[in-house]
Amino acid sequence: MIIAEQKPLDEIKSMIADYQKVLILGCGTCVTICFAGGEKEVGILASALRMATRLDGQDKEFIEATVQRQCEYEFNEEVADLVKEADVVLSLACGIGVQTMNEQFPEKLTLPGLNTKFLGQPTEQGVWDERCLACGDCVLYKTGGICPIARCSKSLLNGPCGGSQNGKCEINPEVDCAWQLIYDRLKALGKLDLMMEVKSPKDWSASHAGGPGKIVREDLRL
Amino acid sequence: MNRDENTPGISPMEEMSPPCQVACPLHTDVRGYVAAIARGDFEAAYAIAREPNPLIYVCSHVCAHPCEEECRRGQVDEPVAIAALKRFAAERHDLSLGHGPPKPNVEPKEQKVAIIGAGPAGLTAAYDLARMGYPVTVFEALPEPGGMLRVGLPKYRLPREIIDVDIKGILEADVEIKTNVCIGRDMTLSDLKEQGYEAIFIAIGAQQSRALRIEGMDLDGVLLGVDFLRDVNQGRAVKLGRRVLVIGGGNVAVDVARSAVRQGRPGSEKEVHMICLESREEMPAHEWEIIEAQREGIILHPSLGPKRILGRDGKVVGLETIVCSSVFDSEGRFNPTFVPDSESVIEGDTIILAIGQASDLSFLRPEDGIELTRRRTIKVDPQTLATTAPGIFAGGEVTTGPGSVVGSMALGRRAAISIDTYLRGEDLTGLQFGEWRELDDLPPKTVERIKPLAREPMPMLPLEERAFNYEEVELGYTLAMAMRAAHRCLTCGGGAYVDTGKCAACLTCVRVCPYDVPIIKEGAAFIDPTECQACGVCASECPAKAITMKLYSEDQLYQEIDALFADAPAENPEPLIVGFCCLYCAYAADEWAESVRAQLPPNVRTLDVVCTSRIDIQHLLRAFELGADGVFVAGCVGDECRHTEKAANRIQGKVQFVKEVLDQVGIGSERLSLYDIPSAEWGTVPRIAQEMTERIRALGPNPL
Amino acid sequence: MKSDSNLEKVLSAGHFAVTAELGPPKNADPEVVRKKARMLKGCADAFNVTDGQTAVVRMASWAACLIQKEEGLDPIVQMTCRDRNRIALQMDVLGAAALGINNILCLSGDHMSFGNHPESKGVYDIDSIQLVKMVKDMRDEKKFQCGEEMKVEPRLFIGAAANPFADPFDYRPYRLAKKVAAGADFIQTQIVFNVPKFREYMKRVCDLGLHEKVYILAGVAPIKSSGAARYMASQVPGMDVPQEFVDRMVAAIKGIPSPKSIADPEKKKEVRRRRREAWQAEGIKICAEIIQQVREIPGVAGVHIMAIEWEEAVHEIVSQAGLLPRPTV
Structure with missing residues (x-):
C-alpha cells in the first residue's frame, strides 16, 4: 500500500496563499487507510485551514470532497463540477492522484497536500513500515521473504554490514537490521546456505534507475 | 427505529429492531427514550415515549412491560428498568408543553365513528382516529372514562389523577366522550348507525367476573373479584370478614388480595389468603406482584382447587380444597387433574372469586349480525379486527379475553387504521401489518465483555404504611436513579x-x-x-x-455542539469554555447531571457524551472553530469505563493530535485539556471549569 | 605477486605485518598529508587513507594516497560504495592503479546519516563484497563488472574489512568467508579491545580454513582518554570495549587534580597537560599489550593501527609492541 503523511500546515498555507476557493480532495483508497487523506482527514484539514487562514486575516472558502480512487479519471469525473467551481485543488491523494488530477483538469492547478512516503505495511494500528522499494526485480525468494533492498539502510545484498548490533541498524536503534532478520529467518528455515552465496550486483535497470516505469499489456488494451 | 419512517403499528422494517421495541405491543422506541434519559435530555425522552402512546401516564405506572422480559441486558444481569424509566420521563415532563404532539394538519373528515367503551382500546382508537380527522364519539357506560383503568386497577398501583392526565390529553385531541351511556341499555348498535356513525368500534372490555359452579356460591360472604374492585375503586362500602380467601392466581386475584389488605381501618386487621390451581411457578400473575403480595402478608396456597364453599347459617365459614396435580393437559389445554382424597379445608369468612373475566355481550342483537367465538368473545379478523358485520370492528379484551393495558391499546390502534381504511373505501383484505425483525440474543462472547451493573431498585412505600390506605406503592425514581438505570441500556441496534x-x-x-x-x-x-x-x-x-x-449520529453531535454556541454573547467578559463530558461517569455521583450543571458558571457549557471514545478529532476542532476559548474533555479513568479501558484510552491520542493541530494553526495547544476523573470525584467538574476559566482568562480569548 | 604492494611482499614473506591509518584533511592542504606521511614513515608496511569516514567530507582517498606515495609510503586506497555507483568505482580503481597505488580496501561505507551531509542520497549500487569481486575480476580476469574486457588490468592487492564484534556473531566468520570467496587478499578488522571474543572469532575463522586463504590484520587503536573509553564502550556501534580498559584509563590519572578545581589558568593548563600525557601513555600501553596478545592468536597475520587523528602515537605503539624496525623485502 502507498503510505503518505500530511504536509506541515504552514507549507500547505503558503501553497494556497494566492487562492480564495480551495477544493480539498481526498482519496478513498491507500491514503484513507493510512490516515493521511481520507474523508476524515479532509474534514480535519479543512477545519484547521479555516481557522489558520482566518487567523491570518484571509477569507478563504474550503470545499470538501473525497473520491474513491484519485488515480482514476472515472472517479475524479464525479467532482468535475466542484473542480470547476474552485480556484485550486488541494489533493490529499498520493503523488499519483495529484498528477492524475493535473492531467485530467489541466485548466486547474492541483496541489499536493501530502508527502508520499513509501510502499509499506500497516504493521499495527498507527504504525506503517516501508516494505518495498519497487526495484522491479524481487529478491525475496533469496532472503527469507524479508527485503534487504527496502529494509537495509544500504540496500546490501551481502549483509549484514559491521554496523549490525543487537539486531538493530547502526543508523538508528529503532530500525531493525534487515540482515539480522534475514539471517534469523533463513536459520529457522534451515536455508543458511543462501547466506553463503556471494550475490552479484543487482540489475537496477528494472527499477526507476532504468527510467520511469511502464507496463503495457497489449492483451488488455482497448 | 426512525420514527419518521414508520407508522406506529405498521412496521415495514428492513432492519432488526431491539427486542424491547418488538415486544412492546405499541412498538415504543424504548431504546430511544432510555438513551435520551441517559444523556439527560428528559423532554426528548418523553416525546419519544409519548409518540405512540396516548395513555403514557397510565402506562408509566401500570404497564405490564413485556419489553423488560425481552431486554437483552437480562442476559448479562437483570433487564433495564424500562417501566420505571418511562415513569421518570413522564413525571419530568412539563405538561404545559402539551400532553402529546400537536394535532397533525389533516383534512377534516365527515364520516363519524362511534366507539363503545372508554378503556385503553377504545381511547387509543378514538385518539388515533381523531388525529386522522374523523369526528369520534366514545360511549362509556360508567360515569367516568377509563374503563377498567378506573374501576379495575387498584389505586395503590394507579392513582386516579394519573388517569385524568391522559384523558385530558385525549380530549384535547378532539375526542368526544359521552359517559353514562350504556349501549344495550340506553341505545342499540342500530341506533348508532341510524345516528350516522359509519363505523363502530366495540371495545367494552371484559368486566364480568367468571363464577364457579360449586356448592356454596350463594352463601353470604361470596364476592366476585371485578365487582369487589369496582366497589372499592368507586368508594362504595365493601364488607369483608377477618379471613379473606381469594380464589385465583392471576393479576386480578393479586389486585383483589392486595386491595383486601388495604380495606378497613386500623384494628380491622385481616388475614388474606390466595388459593389457586397453579403451582407457585405457574401462577399467571406477574412475579413482582406476587412478591409484593407476599411481603404484604398475603398467604399463598398454590396447587389447590376449590371444591366447595362451606357455610353455616348461610354464611361462609371456609373453603374445601383439593390438591391439583396439573392444570393443563399434554396439549396445553386447561384441564385440571386433582389428587383423589386430598381434600382439606381453609377457614375463612369471605371468599372473593378472581378466576377470570368475560365480556357482557348481552347488548348484541341477532340482527346486528355479529358472530361470537366459542370462548364467548366477539369474532374478528385478526388482522383488521373487522367483525362479521360490515363497518363494525371490535378489539381489546372483548376479543382477546383478559389482557394487558398496552395490549388493548395496540388493538385500539390497529382498529383505527382498519376503520380509516374501511372509511376510505379501500379493500380491508389488503391491509397487512408487517412483521418486526428482532435482534437475536447477545452472543456469549459479547455477554462476557459487558460489565454487569446492578438494576436500580424501585423505591417502595414502606410495608407498615400500606395497610388501610391506597397510597401508591411504587414511588418512582429520583434523577440519579434514573440516570444510573438508563445507563444500563445496551442501546441494542x-x-x-x-x-x-x-x-x-x-x-x-x-x-x-x-x-x-x-x-x-x-x-x-x-x-x-x-x-x-x-x-x-x-x-x-x-x-x-x-x-x-x-x-448519537454525527449530525446529532454537530447539532449539539453548535447549540452550545447558540446564545453565546458576542462580547463575552469571561472565556467561553466547552466541556465534553462522559455522562456515564455520573454513575457513582448523586444528582450529577443537574446539580453539577447548575454549579457551572454561564461561560462554561458542557456536552454530555455516552463515552469519550465517541468524541472525534473534528468535534474538538469544531468547538474551537465556533469560538470556544478553551475546551476540556472529562472522561472515566481507564478501568472505570463502562465499556473497557481500551475504549476509555482512545481519547488520549485524539486530544494529543488536536493539540498539535492547534499549535500549527496558531490557536495554541494549551487551550485543550483532558481530565481523567474517577467517577467518585465527579463533583470536581465545577472546579475544573473554574480552573479552566482562570487559565484561559490568562491566555486571553481564542485568537479567532 | 598480484601487485607491487609492499604489504603483499611483507605478508607473503611471512612477516607479522603492520598497517596504519592516515586520516586525510577536511580541506585541500596537501601539507597535512605530507606531514603525517613523514611522521608515519617506517612505522608500518602500508598506510590506509580513509574514504569519507563517518560520511564526513574529506580529501579524496586516492589523492591523499598519491601525496603519501610521493613521500615514499605504500598507500592503501579505501573505497566505499556509498558515494559511487559501479561505473565510478571502476573508473576510480583504474585511476588509482594508474597512479601507482597498489592496495585497495573495499568497504560499503558509513551511512550518510552519520555525516555532515545527512540529506545526501546514498548510492549503494553494489555492496562491499560485490566491490571486492568486481576489483578481483578486473585484476584477474581483465573484465569489467559488465563482462567487457580491458587491455591493462589494475594490479591491486585487495583488502576488505571485517567486524568480529557485530551481530549475528555466529554468522560473522561466514561473512568473512564470503569476502574471501569474492577475492579478498587481506582483511583489516574492526578495532579489537575484547581479545577473548576476538580469539573465539579467530578460532572459528581458522576452523573454516580462512586464515590460509587470506591475511587477517587485527584492528587496534590507542584510547585517548577515560572519556573516549567510555564513549567507545557505550556509544559506538560494533565496538566492544571491556570495562577493564575503561577502569585503567580512569586509574591512569589518579593523583592528578581535576582542572576544574584549579583557578589559575597557567596551573590549569599544566594539570590538563599532565592528565593528557598520563592518559596517552596508558592508552598506548594498552594498545601495545593488545597487539602482543593478538599476535599470539593463530591466524592473525598482522595488525592495523587506527590512531584516528593521533598519528603521532603510532611510532610509540609499534615500538612498545616490539615491531620495529619494519622489515624490508
Whole structure:
C-alpha cells in the first residue's frame, strides 16, 4: 500500500496563499487507510485551514470532497463540477492522484497536500513500515521473504554490514537490521546456505534507475 | 427505529429492531427514550415515549412491560428498568408543553365513528382516529372514562389523577366522550348507525367476573373479584370478614388480595389468603406482584382447587380444597387433574372469586349480525379486527379475553387504521401489518465483555404504611436513579452501521472495537447489530467516515455542539469554555447531571457524551472553530469505563493530535485539556471549569 | 605477486605485518598529508587513507594516497560504495592503479546519516563484497563488472574489512568467508579491545580454513582518554570495549587534580597537560599489550593501527609492541 503523511500546515498555507476557493480532495483508497487523506482527514484539514487562514486575516472558502480512487479519471469525473467551481485543488491523494488530477483538469492547478512516503505495511494500528522499494526485480525468494533492498539502510545484498548490533541498524536503534532478520529467518528455515552465496550486483535497470516505469499489456488494451 | 419512517403499528422494517421495541405491543422506541434519559435530555425522552402512546401516564405506572422480559441486558444481569424509566420521563415532563404532539394538519373528515367503551382500546382508537380527522364519539357506560383503568386497577398501583392526565390529553385531541351511556341499555348498535356513525368500534372490555359452579356460591360472604374492585375503586362500602380467601392466581386475584389488605381501618386487621390451581411457578400473575403480595402478608396456597364453599347459617365459614396435580393437559389445554382424597379445608369468612373475566355481550342483537367465538368473545379478523358485520370492528379484551393495558391499546390502534381504511373505501383484505425483525440474543462472547451493573431498585412505600390506605406503592425514581438505570441500556441496534460504499476495509474498526464486533465481510466492514454495544469508538475513528451511529449520529453531535454556541454573547467578559463530558461517569455521583450543571458558571457549557471514545478529532476542532476559548474533555479513568479501558484510552491520542493541530494553526495547544476523573470525584467538574476559566482568562480569548 | 604492494611482499614473506591509518584533511592542504606521511614513515608496511569516514567530507582517498606515495609510503586506497555507483568505482580503481597505488580496501561505507551531509542520497549500487569481486575480476580476469574486457588490468592487492564484534556473531566468520570467496587478499578488522571474543572469532575463522586463504590484520587503536573509553564502550556501534580498559584509563590519572578545581589558568593548563600525557601513555600501553596478545592468536597475520587523528602515537605503539624496525623485502 502507498503510505503518505500530511504536509506541515504552514507549507500547505503558503501553497494556497494566492487562492480564495480551495477544493480539498481526498482519496478513498491507500491514503484513507493510512490516515493521511481520507474523508476524515479532509474534514480535519479543512477545519484547521479555516481557522489558520482566518487567523491570518484571509477569507478563504474550503470545499470538501473525497473520491474513491484519485488515480482514476472515472472517479475524479464525479467532482468535475466542484473542480470547476474552485480556484485550486488541494489533493490529499498520493503523488499519483495529484498528477492524475493535473492531467485530467489541466485548466486547474492541483496541489499536493501530502508527502508520499513509501510502499509499506500497516504493521499495527498507527504504525506503517516501508516494505518495498519497487526495484522491479524481487529478491525475496533469496532472503527469507524479508527485503534487504527496502529494509537495509544500504540496500546490501551481502549483509549484514559491521554496523549490525543487537539486531538493530547502526543508523538508528529503532530500525531493525534487515540482515539480522534475514539471517534469523533463513536459520529457522534451515536455508543458511543462501547466506553463503556471494550475490552479484543487482540489475537496477528494472527499477526507476532504468527510467520511469511502464507496463503495457497489449492483451488488455482497448 | 426512525420514527419518521414508520407508522406506529405498521412496521415495514428492513432492519432488526431491539427486542424491547418488538415486544412492546405499541412498538415504543424504548431504546430511544432510555438513551435520551441517559444523556439527560428528559423532554426528548418523553416525546419519544409519548409518540405512540396516548395513555403514557397510565402506562408509566401500570404497564405490564413485556419489553423488560425481552431486554437483552437480562442476559448479562437483570433487564433495564424500562417501566420505571418511562415513569421518570413522564413525571419530568412539563405538561404545559402539551400532553402529546400537536394535532397533525389533516383534512377534516365527515364520516363519524362511534366507539363503545372508554378503556385503553377504545381511547387509543378514538385518539388515533381523531388525529386522522374523523369526528369520534366514545360511549362509556360508567360515569367516568377509563374503563377498567378506573374501576379495575387498584389505586395503590394507579392513582386516579394519573388517569385524568391522559384523558385530558385525549380530549384535547378532539375526542368526544359521552359517559353514562350504556349501549344495550340506553341505545342499540342500530341506533348508532341510524345516528350516522359509519363505523363502530366495540371495545367494552371484559368486566364480568367468571363464577364457579360449586356448592356454596350463594352463601353470604361470596364476592366476585371485578365487582369487589369496582366497589372499592368507586368508594362504595365493601364488607369483608377477618379471613379473606381469594380464589385465583392471576393479576386480578393479586389486585383483589392486595386491595383486601388495604380495606378497613386500623384494628380491622385481616388475614388474606390466595388459593389457586397453579403451582407457585405457574401462577399467571406477574412475579413482582406476587412478591409484593407476599411481603404484604398475603398467604399463598398454590396447587389447590376449590371444591366447595362451606357455610353455616348461610354464611361462609371456609373453603374445601383439593390438591391439583396439573392444570393443563399434554396439549396445553386447561384441564385440571386433582389428587383423589386430598381434600382439606381453609377457614375463612369471605371468599372473593378472581378466576377470570368475560365480556357482557348481552347488548348484541341477532340482527346486528355479529358472530361470537366459542370462548364467548366477539369474532374478528385478526388482522383488521373487522367483525362479521360490515363497518363494525371490535378489539381489546372483548376479543382477546383478559389482557394487558398496552395490549388493548395496540388493538385500539390497529382498529383505527382498519376503520380509516374501511372509511376510505379501500379493500380491508389488503391491509397487512408487517412483521418486526428482532435482534437475536447477545452472543456469549459479547455477554462476557459487558460489565454487569446492578438494576436500580424501585423505591417502595414502606410495608407498615400500606395497610388501610391506597397510597401508591411504587414511588418512582429520583434523577440519579434514573440516570444510573438508563445507563444500563445496551442501546441494542442503536450502534454502528457501515456504508460499504465508503468503507476502505482499513480494519480500524476491527482493531479498536472493545467488543471485537466488526469483521470484514465481502470486502467491507460488517458490524453485527446483534453484538454492537454502541460505544461509538469505531465511528469516531473511521478514516473513511463510513461508519455512522444510529443513535448519537454525527449530525446529532454537530447539532449539539453548535447549540452550545447558540446564545453565546458576542462580547463575552469571561472565556467561553466547552466541556465534553462522559455522562456515564455520573454513575457513582448523586444528582450529577443537574446539580453539577447548575454549579457551572454561564461561560462554561458542557456536552454530555455516552463515552469519550465517541468524541472525534473534528468535534474538538469544531468547538474551537465556533469560538470556544478553551475546551476540556472529562472522561472515566481507564478501568472505570463502562465499556473497557481500551475504549476509555482512545481519547488520549485524539486530544494529543488536536493539540498539535492547534499549535500549527496558531490557536495554541494549551487551550485543550483532558481530565481523567474517577467517577467518585465527579463533583470536581465545577472546579475544573473554574480552573479552566482562570487559565484561559490568562491566555486571553481564542485568537479567532 | 598480484601487485607491487609492499604489504603483499611483507605478508607473503611471512612477516607479522603492520598497517596504519592516515586520516586525510577536511580541506585541500596537501601539507597535512605530507606531514603525517613523514611522521608515519617506517612505522608500518602500508598506510590506509580513509574514504569519507563517518560520511564526513574529506580529501579524496586516492589523492591523499598519491601525496603519501610521493613521500615514499605504500598507500592503501579505501573505497566505499556509498558515494559511487559501479561505473565510478571502476573508473576510480583504474585511476588509482594508474597512479601507482597498489592496495585497495573495499568497504560499503558509513551511512550518510552519520555525516555532515545527512540529506545526501546514498548510492549503494553494489555492496562491499560485490566491490571486492568486481576489483578481483578486473585484476584477474581483465573484465569489467559488465563482462567487457580491458587491455591493462589494475594490479591491486585487495583488502576488505571485517567486524568480529557485530551481530549475528555466529554468522560473522561466514561473512568473512564470503569476502574471501569474492577475492579478498587481506582483511583489516574492526578495532579489537575484547581479545577473548576476538580469539573465539579467530578460532572459528581458522576452523573454516580462512586464515590460509587470506591475511587477517587485527584492528587496534590507542584510547585517548577515560572519556573516549567510555564513549567507545557505550556509544559506538560494533565496538566492544571491556570495562577493564575503561577502569585503567580512569586509574591512569589518579593523583592528578581535576582542572576544574584549579583557578589559575597557567596551573590549569599544566594539570590538563599532565592528565593528557598520563592518559596517552596508558592508552598506548594498552594498545601495545593488545597487539602482543593478538599476535599470539593463530591466524592473525598482522595488525592495523587506527590512531584516528593521533598519528603521532603510532611510532610509540609499534615500538612498545616490539615491531620495529619494519622489515624490508
